[in-house]
Amino acid sequence: MKVIFNKYFSRIRLLFSSLIFFYSLLVILELPGVDSMLYNLKAREDSGFLLVFCLILIILPRLNARRVTYSASLVFLSLSVILLVLPVYRINGLSNEFNYSKWLLGGGDLIKSEVIDVLKSRNVQAFYYPPVDDKASATCWYILLHGGGFTAGSAGNMNYLGSALSAMGQPAFSLDYSLAPKYVFPNQIQEIDSLISNVRSNERFSHFSSLPFIIIGESAGGTIALNYAAYEPDSALYKLVNLYGITDPGFVYSESKDSHADLDAMTNSYRGGTSVDIISPLRNASLIQVPVITFHGTDDVIVPVSQSVEFNAKRKSLGFEDDKLFLLQGATHLFDHPISGPSGQFLIKELKAVGCD
Numbered sequence: 001m002k003v004i005f006n007k008y009f010s011r012i013r014l015l016f017s018s019l020i021f022f023y024s025l026l027v028i029l030e031l032p033g034v035d036s037m038l039y040n041l042k043a044r045e046d047s048g049f050l051l052v053f054c055l056i057l058i059i060l061p062r063l064n065a066r067r068v069t070y071s072a073s074l075v076f077l078s079l080s081v082i083l084l085v086l087p088v089y090r091i092n093g094l095s096n097e098f099n100y101s102k103w104l105l106g107g108g109d110l111i112k113s114e115v116i117d118v119l120k121s122r123n124v125q126a127f128y129y130p131p132v133d134d135k136a137s138a139t140c141w142y143i144l145l146h147g148g149g150f151t152a153g154s155a156g157n158m159n160y161l162g163s164a165l166s167a168m169g170q171p172a173f174s175l176d177y178s179l180a181p182k183y184v185f186p187n188q189i190q191e192i193d194s195l196i197s198n199v200r201s202n203e204r205f206s207h208f209s210s211l212p213f214i215i216i217g218e219s220a221g222g223t224i225a226l227n228y229a230a231y232e233p234d235s236a237l238y239k240l241v242n243l244y245g246i247t248d249p250g251f252v253y254s255e256s257k258d259s260h261a262d263l264d265a266m267t268n269s270y271r272g273g274t275s276v277d278i279i280s281p282l283r284n285a286s287l288i289q290v291p292v293i294t295f296h297g298t299d300d301v302i303v304p305v306s307q308s309v310e311f312n313a314k315r316k317s318l319g320f321e322d323d324k325l326f327l328l329q330g331a332t333h334l335f336d337h338p339i340s341g342p343s344g345q346f347l348i349k350e351l352k353a354v355g356c357d
Contacts, residue, residue, distance in 0.1 A: 147219025
C-alpha cells in the first residue's frame with residue numbers, strides 16, 4: 001500500500017507542478033485578444049497563493065519517487081517560483097517595502113462602506129470609506145471614479161482602493177456616476193460637483209470637507225476625472241491621479257492593432273453629440289491646472305500605454321513639471337485589482353507620497 005501511495009503521489013506532484021508551470025508562463029506570455037486579459041492579470045497580480053503551493057510541493061519529501069519524476073517536478077516548480085516572483089521584481093525592484101504576506105494571502109482588508117445620496121433625481125449615490133482611525137487627522141480626502149468603458153461598472157469596483165485609503169487615515173468616496181449611453185457628458189462632471197457639495201453640507205464630514213481633495217479615476221473614470229479638471233473644477237482640487245485612462249478618445253486603431261480596444265467607439269456613447277475635441281484630455285491638456293499623476297501598465301491591452309506617454313509628454317512641454325508618469329513593467333489593464341498584488345502595492349506606496357502636504 002505504501003509503495004502504491006508513493007508511486008501515485010509522485011505522479012500527482014509532477015502533474016500539479018507542470019500545470020502550475022504552464023499557468024505561470026502567463027506572467028511573460030501575452031494571450032491574444034482583449035477578452036483574455038483577465039488570465040494575464042490573474043497570473044501577474046494575484047498568484048501569491050500559487051507560490052505558497054509551489055514551496056509546499058518543493059519541501060515535501062521525495063517518498064521513493066523515481067529520480068526522473070522527482071527531478072522534473074523540482075524543475076517545473078523552481079521555474080514557476082521564478083516566474084511568479086518576476087512581477088514583484090519588475091514593479092517593485094528589490095524594495096523591502098513589498099509586503100509578501102499580504103500578496104500570498106491575496107485580496108486585501110475590506111472595510112464596511114456606507115452609502116450616501118448624491119443626486120436623488122437620478123438615484124446617484126456614493127460609497128463612503130471612513131478613516132479606520134477616527135482620531136487620526138486627515139490631510140485631504142479622495143473621490144474615486146470607477147472604470148467600465150463608460151457604460152458599465154459601479155462604485156463597488158473601488159472597494160479595495162477605498163479600503164486602502166481608509167487604512168491610511170484618509171476619507172474616500174467612490175462615486176456611482178450615471179452611465180452612458182443614457183447619461184452622456186457632462187452629466188458625470190456635474191455629479192462630481194454634486195458629491196462635493198453634499199460632502200461640504202453634511203455636518204458629519206465637517207472635520208475634513210474643507211480640506212483639499214484628490215480625484216482618482218481608473219480607465220473610463222480616469223478620462224472623466226481629466227475632463228472634470230479641465231472644465232471649471234472646484235478650487236480645492238489638489239491633484240488628480242489617472243490610472244490608465246483614455247487621453248486621446250479620437251484615436252482609432254487599425255486592424256494591425258486590433259488587440260487594443262477601439263477607443264473612439266468606446267467613447268462615442270459617453271460624449272453623445274459633443275465633439276471629441278471637447279472630451280479629449282490630450283487636446284485640452286493646457287486646461288488642467290493641477291498636477292496629474294499617471295500610472296499605466298506597459299502591457300495594457302485595453303488602453304495602450306502610448307496614451308499616457310503622449311499625454312505626459314504634452315503636459316511637460318506645456319510646463320507642468322509637477323506631473324508624474326509611472327510605467328509599470330509587465331502590468332496590464334486593471335493592474336490594481338487586487339490591491340494586494342505587485343502593482344497594487346506599488347500604487348498604494350506612491351499614493352502615500354502623492355497625498356496633500
